[in-house]
Amino acid sequence: MKSRTRLLWIKLHTYFSCFFLPLAVMYLSTGMLHMMDIDGGVRSEVQFEVPVPAGIPEAEDEVRALLLPLMAQHGQDMKLPADYYYEPKESYIGWYGYKGQVYFEPLEDPGKAILHVKKHDLWHQFLLIHKGHAGPVFWVLGILFGLSLLFSLVSGLVIAIAVPMFRKTSIVFTLLGAATLAIGIALSV
Structure with missing residues (x-):
């Protein structure tokens, strides 16, 4: 991969990550606390x-x-x-x-x-934003955040594969992640 193309991938990865970071923190915190039955009220x-x-x-x-x-x-x-x-x-x-x-x-x-x-209360409002009950603006932001997260992960993989020193390890960890997902699905049935 040419250095100019790699730099473009890095810039896009960085800008999307910075823009969606506050929303990601809200989704992560509400999701983790919801899994522990802390939902606000x-x-x-x-x-x-x-x-x-x-x-x-x-x-x-x-x-x-x-x-x-x-x-x-x-x-x-x-x-x-x-x-x-x-x-x-x-x-x-x-x-x-x-x-x-x-x-x-x-x-x-x-x-x-x-x-x-x-x-x-405010915490329950955040949880309901996470669950998609906050109207069209947050619905669109949630979809864009999901696409941005997918792009960030794929761009991170593309950048890692473009660097010869990280190529083999990146592929191995991608396969390990896919295998873990498959095992989790198989065991959860």
């Missing part, structure tokens, strides 16, 4: 019983029309998250997002429900 929660004489509707617009006046009446100014869920099997009707969640909990009396308004 709810900063504040308000719940109150509300009348729903016709029952809780299923359509998002109808639920929104019922819910927003109730929230305003009880002094809750939280903006509704973007993701609406209607899951009758789990009795979950509401919105869920990285900053919080707003949902109805049906009661035995079909004319009443409990309205929950939860605001997530």
